[in-house]
Amino acid sequence: MDCLKQLKLVHWIGILLALTAPLFVQSGYLMHILIDTGFFVILVTGLNIVIGYTGALSLGQQAFLGIGGYTSALLMKNYHLSYLPCLVAAALLAGIGGLLIGAVCLRLRSHYFVIVTLAFALIMELVCINWVDLTGGPMGMPGIPSPTLYLPGLTNFTFQTKTHYYYLVLVMVFIGLYVAYRLIHSRIGRALIAIRENEELAKSMGVNAFGYSLFAFVISSMYAGIAGSFQAHYLNLVTPDMFSFYSMISMLLMIAIGGKGTISGPILGAIIISMLPEFLRMAETYRLPIFGFLLVVVTLYIPDGIVHKVRPISNVLENWKMRLWRTLSLKS
Amino acid sequence: MLQQFITHMFNGAIIGSAYGLMGVGLTLIFGLMNVVNFAHGELYMLGAFLVYSLVTILQVNYFLAILLGMGGVLIFGVIIERLTIKPIRNAPILMTALVTIGLSIFLKNTALVIWGGVPKKIPNPFPSASLKLGYIYVTQPRIFALLLTIGVIILLHYLIKKTKLGKAMRATFENKDAASLMGIRVDRIYLYTFGIGSVVAAMAGILLGTIYLVYPTMGELAVLKAFIIVIMGGMGNFVGAFFSGIILGISESLGAGFISTGYKDAVGFVIVILVLLFRPQGLFGE
Amino acid sequence: MANLELKELTIQFGGLVALQDLSFHVADEEIVALIGPNGAGKTTAFNIITGFLPPTRGHVMYSGEDVVRLPPHQIASKGLIRTFQKTNIFSSVSVFDGVMMGRHCRTRSGFLKIILNTRYVQMEEERSKEKAETILDFVGLAHRRDEMARNLSSGEQRLLEIAVALAGEPNLLLLDEPATGMNPSEKERVMTLIKKVRSNGITVLLVEHDMGLVMGISDRIVVLNFGKKIAEGKPREIQENEEVIRAYLGGAG
Numbered sequence: 001m002d003c004l005k006q007l008k009l010v011h012w013i014g015i016l017l018a019l020t021a022p023l024f025v026q027s028g029y030l031m032h033i034l035i036d037t038g039f040f041v042i043l044v045t046g047l048n049i050v051i052g053y054t055g056a057l058s059l060g061q062q063a064f065l066g067i068g069g070y071t072s073a074l075l076m077k078n079y080h081l082s083y084l085p086c087l088v089a090a091a092l093l094a095g096i097g098g099l100l101i102g103a104v105c106l107r108l109r110s111h112y113f114v115i116v117t118l119a120f121a122l123i124m125e126l127v128c129i130n131w132v133d134l135t136g137g138p139m140g141m142p143g144i145p146s147p148t149l150y151l152p153g154l155t156n157f158t159f160q161t162k163t164h165y166y167y168l169v170l171v172m173v174f175i176g177l178y179v180a181y182r183l184i185h186s187r188i189g190r191a192l193i194a195i196r197e198n199e200e201l202a203k204s205m206g207v208n209a210f211g212y213s214l215f216a217f218v219i220s221s222m223y224a225g226i227a228g229s230f231q232a233h234y235l236n237l238v239t240p241d242m243f244s245f246y247s248m249i250s251m252l253l254m255i256a257i258g259g260k261g262t263i264s265g266p267i268l269g270a271i272i273i274s275m276l277p278e279f280l281r282m283a284e285t286y287r288l289p290i291f292g293f294l295l296v297v298v299t300l301y302i303p304d305g306i307v308h309k310v311r312p313i314s315n316v317l318e319n320w321k322m323r324l325w326r327t328l329s330l331k332s
Numbered sequence: 333m334l335q336q337f338i339t340h341m342f343n344g345a346i347i348g349s350a351y352g353l354m355g356v357g358l359t360l361i362f363g364l365m366n367v368v369n370f371a372h373g374e375l376y377m378l379g380a381f382l383v384y385s386l387v388t389i390l391q392v393n394y395f396l397a398i399l400l401g402m403g404g405v406l407i408f409g410v411i412i413e414r415l416t417i418k419p420i421r422n423a424p425i426l427m428t429a430l431v432t433i434g435l436s437i438f439l440k441n442t443a444l445v446i447w448g449g450v451p452k453k454i455p456n457p458f459p460s461a462s463l464k465l466g467y468i469y470v471t472q473p474r475i476f477a478l479l480l481t482i483g484v485i486i487l488l489h490y491l492i493k494k495t496k497l498g499k500a501m502r503a504t505f506e507n508k509d510a511a512s513l514m515g516i517r518v519d520r521i522y523l524y525t526f527g528i529g530s531v532v533a534a535m536a537g538i539l540l541g542t543i544y545l546v547y548p549t550m551g552e553l554a555v556l557k558a559f560i561i562v563i564m565g566g567m568g569n570f571v572g573a574f575f576s577g578i579i580l581g582i583s584e585s586l587g588a589g590f591i592s593t594g595y596k597d598a599v600g601f602v603i604v605i606l607v608l609l610f611r612p613q614g615l616f617g618e
Numbered sequence: 619m620a621n622l623e624l625k626e627l628t629i630q631f632g633g634l635v636a637l638q639d640l641s642f643h644v645a646d647e648e649i650v651a652l653i654g655p656n657g658a659g660k661t662t663a664f665n666i667i668t669g670f671l672p673p674t675r676g677h678v679m680y681s682g683e684d685v686v687r688l689p690p691h692q693i694a695s696k697g698l699i700r701t702f703q704k705t706n707i708f709s710s711v712s713v714f715d716g717v718m719m720g721r722h723c724r725t726r727s728g729f730l731k732i733i734l735n736t737r738y739v740q741m742e743e744e745r746s747k748e749k750a751e752t753i754l755d756f757v758g759l760a761h762r763r764d765e766m767a768r769n770l771s772s773g774e775q776r777l778l779e780i781a782v783a784l785a786g787e788p789n790l791l792l793l794d795e796p797a798t799g800m801n802p803s804e805k806e807r808v809m810t811l812i813k814k815v816r817s818n819g820i821t822v823l824l825v826e827h828d829m830g831l832v833m834g835i836s837d838r839i840v841v842l843n844f845g846k847k848i849a850e851g852k853p854r855e856i857q858e859n860e861e862v863i864r865a866y867l868g869g870a871g
Contacts, residue, residue, distance in 0.1 A: 057426045104609065110425050111368055112608055115559050119601035122556070130594035179733055186732040186739070187725045187746075194719045197708040204668060204702075205786055206694035206723025215729075249437055256430055288441035295434025299427055300419055 009321040010314045011264075018170060022163045030278075031162040035234065037274040038169035039227055042176045043247075044254045044266040046223020052260030053184060054216045055196030056110065059248055060101060060117035061224050063124040064094040066243035068225030069232040070128070070135060073144040076233070082150035083159075087229050094225020095218050102217035106210060118245075125243035140239030147233045165234050172230060176223060181263055183219070192216055196261075253291055256298050259305020268307050340589040341582055346474045348581020350540045352574035353481045354554055355561030356488060357532030360525050362559065363568035364505045367417060367526075368425055370432040372533055372558060373551025374439035379405045379534025380541030380550065381447060384454050394456050402534045409530025413523055421522070436551070443548040451545035454538075477539040484532060485574050491528075492570070501525060505568070553597060560604040566617020576615060621646050622698075622790055622823065627666060627676035636662050637845045640676070644790070649812065649822045651832045654842035655866055660825040661703050663842070664794055668700045669693045680790070695723040697789035701779045701796065703825070709768035713759055713778055716767050717750040720785030724749075750785060757781045757811060773804035780811065784820075791815060793824040797831050809835050833857070841865070 007015075025031055047061045068090035075086045105116045128135050135141070147168065149157045159168055183189055191212045194202035199209050232238045250273060258269020277287050302309075354376060361369050382401040386392040392400065416435060420427045458472040492498040503511040504521045512518045537550070561580060565572030580600050588596040607615065627640040637659045644650045652660050665671040667678050669690040678686040685693050708716045725746060727739045754760040757777045762770060767778060776796060783791060793812070797805045805828060812835055816822055826832050832839060832853070839856045841849040843865040849856055856862055 051426070055424070055426070057429050104605065108608055108612075111362075111366065112563065112612075114368060114425070114429055115556075115563070116605055116608060118556070119560075119604055123598050123601045126595055126598045130592070182733050182735060183729070187722055187727055187742075188729060188732060190715075190719045191722055193711065194708060194722070197710060198706060200670075201702070201706045201708065201782075202719075203690040204670075204694055204700055205720050205782065206691050206699075208689070208691045249433070252430060252433060285441075285445055289438050289445065292434045292436065292438030292441060296416060296431050296438065297434075299430040299434065300416065303423075303427065 008314055009317045010310075014267075018173075022166055028162055031166060033274055033278055035162065035166050035169055037270050038166070038173050039231055039234075040250065040254060040270040040274055041173050041267050042169075042223055042227040042230070044251050044258075044270055045176050045180050045263070046220040046227070047251050048255055048260055048263075048266045049180065049183070049192070049216050049223075050220045051255055052262070052265070053189065053192045053196060054213050056106070056213060056217075057114045058105075058117045058217065058220070059114055059245075060105075060121040061220065061251060062243055062245065062247045063101070063121040064097055064221035064224035065228040065231075065247060066124060066128060066238075066240070067097050068094040068228030069238045069242045070141075070228075071225070072229035073141060073232040073238045074134075076145050077141065077143070080145075083147035083233065084149070086147075086233075087226060090225045090229035091222045092225075094228070095222040097225075098218040098221025099214070102214045102221070106213045106217060121243065121245070121248075125240060128240040128243050135240070136238075138240060140237060140241075142237050144232050144236045144238060146236060159233075169230055169234075172226060176226070177263065177267075184263060188212070188215070193261075249291060249295075253295050253298075255305075256295060257302075257306055259307035262305070262307050265305050265307040268310065269305070272306070336589065337586075340585045342470070344582035344585025345578050346470070346478060346543075346581070347585065348578035349478050349481045349574070350536055350543070350577075351554075351557050351561055351581055352577025353484060353536035353539065354533060354558040355565060355573035355577050356485055356570050357529040357536065358555075358558040358562050359565065359568060359570055359573045360488075360529035360532070363562045363565070363573070364501070365522060365525055368429045368432065369417075369529075370429065370555065371412070371435040371439060372432075372529075373553075373555030374436050374443075375405055375409060375530045375533040375551075376537035376540075376554055377443060377546075377548060377551040378408060378439065379537035380454070380546040381443060381548075382534075383538050384452055384541065384546050385447075387455055388452075394454075398535070398538055401538055402531050405534035406527055406531050409527050410523065412530075413526040417526065418519070418522070436555075440548055440551065447548065449548060451547040453545060454542050456542050458542075471543075473539075473543045477543060480535065480539060481574075484535065485570055488528075488532070488570055497524065557600050560600045563604055564607050564615050566614030569614065569616050572614060572616030579615075621681060621821070622667070623677075623679040624663070624667070625677040625679060627663065627673050627678065629662060629666060629671065629673045629675075635845055637666070637673070640842070640845070640847055642840045642847060642850055644821055644823050647816055647819060647821055648837045649816050649824070649835055651836040651839045652823065652825045652842065653827070653829075653832055653839060654848075657844075658842040659845040660842055661794060662845075664700060664792055664825060667693075668698060668792065691723075694786060694788075697787070698792070699723075699783045699786045699788035699790075700792035701776075701783050701794055703794040703798070705772065705775050705779065705799070707767045707775055707778055707782070710766065712764050712766055713770070713781075714750060714754065714763040716778060717753055717781050717785045718746060720782035721746040721749060723786045749787075753781050753784050756784070756814065758807065772799040773801065776800060776804075776808070777811070780808075780815075784815070788820060790821045790823065793822065793826075795825055795827060797826060797828045805831055 021034060022031065025034065043061070043065065047058070050056050050058050071093045072086040072090040075081055075089055101117070101120045105113050105120070108116060129138050147159045149155060159165055191202065191207045194205065194207055195209050195213060203209050228242060254269030254273045255266055257272055258267065259265025358369070358372050361367050361372065379401050382404045383397045386397040386400055387394055412435065416431050417428070420431060456473060458476065462471050492501060500516045501521055503514065504516055504518050508518050557580060561573050561576045564576035580603065583603065584596050584599045587599045622644040624641055627637055628635070629637045640663060652663065654660055662671065666673045669688050672687050676686065677684050680696065680698055685696065685698070708719060725742050727742050731739050751760070754763055757780055759774065759777055759781060762774065767775065770778060776799060780793065780796065797808050800808065809831055812822055836853055838851065839853055840847060841856060841862050848865060849859045849862050
């Protein structure tokens with residue numbers, strides 16, 4: 001696997017920590033934060049494909065989060081399917097939503113694109129709140145079953161403890177990051193970056209700008225659908241809050257702080273934004289004003305995100321590793 | 333039935349005219365300067381809260397409070413423009429959007445901390461009795477709001493079309509490089525435009541706060557509707573924005589009255605999507 | 619195998635006729651220059667040929683196929699690639715990455731194959747990288763391969779533009795004022811480069827103001843003035859053509 005060779009020491013440390021976390025994290029509350037972080041990593045990795053790589057500011061990602069969550073919840077609750085089909089359905093329906101909404105919005109210039117994606121998301125939120133027969137209205141639907149892994153003859157396993165959920169989301173995170181990595185380091189990724197950097201030039205080189213932007217939008221919406229499905233069965237509850245702008249604010253902040261246009265950036269951003277309030281023991285009331293303030297400051301003064309500041313440290317560690325490798329191989 | 337219809341229409345029109353005022357302020361900032369200012373609703377909210385505090389805590393006269401409130405928001409707008417908008421004027425729209433969203437979140441939630449979430453009423457000198465005009469009952473604050481709105485729009489129209497400043501503004505928005513070569517201080521123009529836009533937003537907030545209630549998140553929906561109105565009106569068209577506001581207000585009112593109140597806010601969103609798809613220059617644009 | 623034929627290309631903006639019944643052809647492996655005073659309609663013609671502007675009337679026949687009104691990206695995939703009058707590059711990526719982006723229309727890997735990282739995908743990537751290196755050598759920018767595009771001098775950026783266009787393996791290359799912003803030695807380089815491009819089997823149509831360059835490399839010249847073709851022929855004929863001389867001396871530009 002050539003992509004494994006690309007991973008630096010910092011990445012391996014991160015992977016190791018991620019895999020072994022439940023061993024040294026005892027508090028259920030802290031586990032919840034880790035799981036929440038994983039959920040956001042999936043969400044923002046998807047969103048970053050549109051915002052960071054294609055360069056289009058979509059404010060509608062939460063719509064697909066909600067579509068994924070409600071689809072998965074309704075299917076499992078009403079038809080008693082096992083988790084995998086529900087997950088796939090959630091991704092598909094979210095993707096279809098992305099296709100329809102993207103086809104409309106991506107024709108518009110960037111100023112209008114921002115507003116219209118938001119408009120669609122708000123319409124969906126209202127539909128969710130008002131279509132009580134389908135969605136349970138403002139109170140949402142409690143009692144969503146936990147995910148089950150049903151492989152006939154092999155296993156019928158229900159995810160129950162926080163550790164179970166943690167590893168489930170971790171698997172999703174790894175797959176999501178892998179797909180994103182492959183996508184970005186390919187001709188498709190280059191096409192998206194070309195669209196972001198200079199759309200006119202991209203077209204003259206043979207890039208179907210609308211087609212590829214739409215593709216990115218659909219992929220991004222499917223990531224959101226998957227994240228939504230996970231959350232629905234993790235919390236055993238879906239509410240119209242999934243459609244609210246609040247999650248979009250978090251996503252924007254994560255991408256802005258972490259660093260758009262990179263794969264590690266959103267991961268870093270998700271970790272910081274999810275864990276920061278806990279470490280600072282912040283009162284809920286002050287969390288939002290600080291988020292807002294941070295967003296302003298980061299956008300103005302650290303526009304490329306923290307990931308670029310971390311790079312030197314990563315390189316230093318990398319050099320140590322190289323030297324260590326060399327000394328070890330010289331010895332043998 | 334007819335009375336209901338007319339009442340809905342009229343109330344819708346009044347609300348619409350307040351939307352129109354919001355839209356007019358944003359026409360300057362978004363329609364002409366092309367700044368996607370998500371914090372516009374918070375300027376609107378601040379105007380209302382400033383007046384509320386002045387009247388209730390400092391016992392200032394209502395009309396004086398309006399002037400002071402507008403002045404306060406003007407100062408605020410200037411600070412915001414200098415600190416956060418100016419540095420990223422030429423950056424991609426993503427930056428401006430992120431900054432103004434951040435500003436909006438910050439202001440909204442700080443207001444929540446300062447004033448609390450319970451909606452407040454601005455004490456005003458208008459008698460609470462309604463006037464009867466033909467079929468309809470209308471309260472005096474609403475008439476006041478309507479008159480003030482029309483006045484402001486006429487003033488702005490005059491400013492843009494007839495004054496030297498207005499000419500300089502139009503030149504800058506059409507081609508800022510050419511304008512600056514002609515000696516226009518483009519930087520100043522942007523500052524003034526943002527300032528005027530903020531003040532107009534503050535006034536809209538004050539008027540609506542007087543008619544209804546004041547609460548920290550009052551700017552949220554208002555700003556979205558303002559964006560919708562600016563787009564409907566044809567990006568930079570004051571009169572268009574005003575009439576689009578009225579159309580929106582009436583559509584919402586009729587929708588809420590005859591279809592369902594829950595989807596009332598969706599009306600505007602659906603309209604803007606349709607407009608952008610089928611008549612992107614706006615209902616009133618060329 | 620690329621030949622281009624414009625048939626009665628006309629475009630009107632309101633009352634202004636920017637191009638009037640423009641017809642000319644470019645034969646396989648020719649170098650043809652499109653010249654004329656400022657505002658004659660040369661870049662407009664380019665924009666129509668490459669799909670950025672729909673004409674009011676007329677046809678653009680490319681290798682026998684009418685490509686008029688096709689979207690730019692489709693025209694590029696057919697082998698008709700252009701550069702722009704104002705330097706147009708991807709400023710925030712490296713020179714090498716920029717050229718790799720130009721490979722897009724000659725690569726085929728789809729999403730699924732990319733995710734699975736099949737051998738086809740890997741092979742295509744390798745081929746693209748080799749091609750990109752070759753092209754950078756060809757235009758003489760190999761020593762700048764890791765530099766960010768915006769840090770190049772303006773002359774180097776123009777060369778980069780040509781490199782990116784070549785990465786798409788065009789059959790017909792349209793160069794819009796390639797020598798703008800270049801000093802004499804850079805212009806020499808461009809002239810040699812264009813001749814090299816043609817000897818690799820690529821047909822070239824260029825718009826250019828620098829007469830030295832035009833006379834030095836063109837097989838034929840087409841002259842436009844106020845949207846109309848006023849002359850067509852070999853460089854020597856054009857130099858001696860009275861109407862052409864009048865157009866340049868009398869008109870704007």
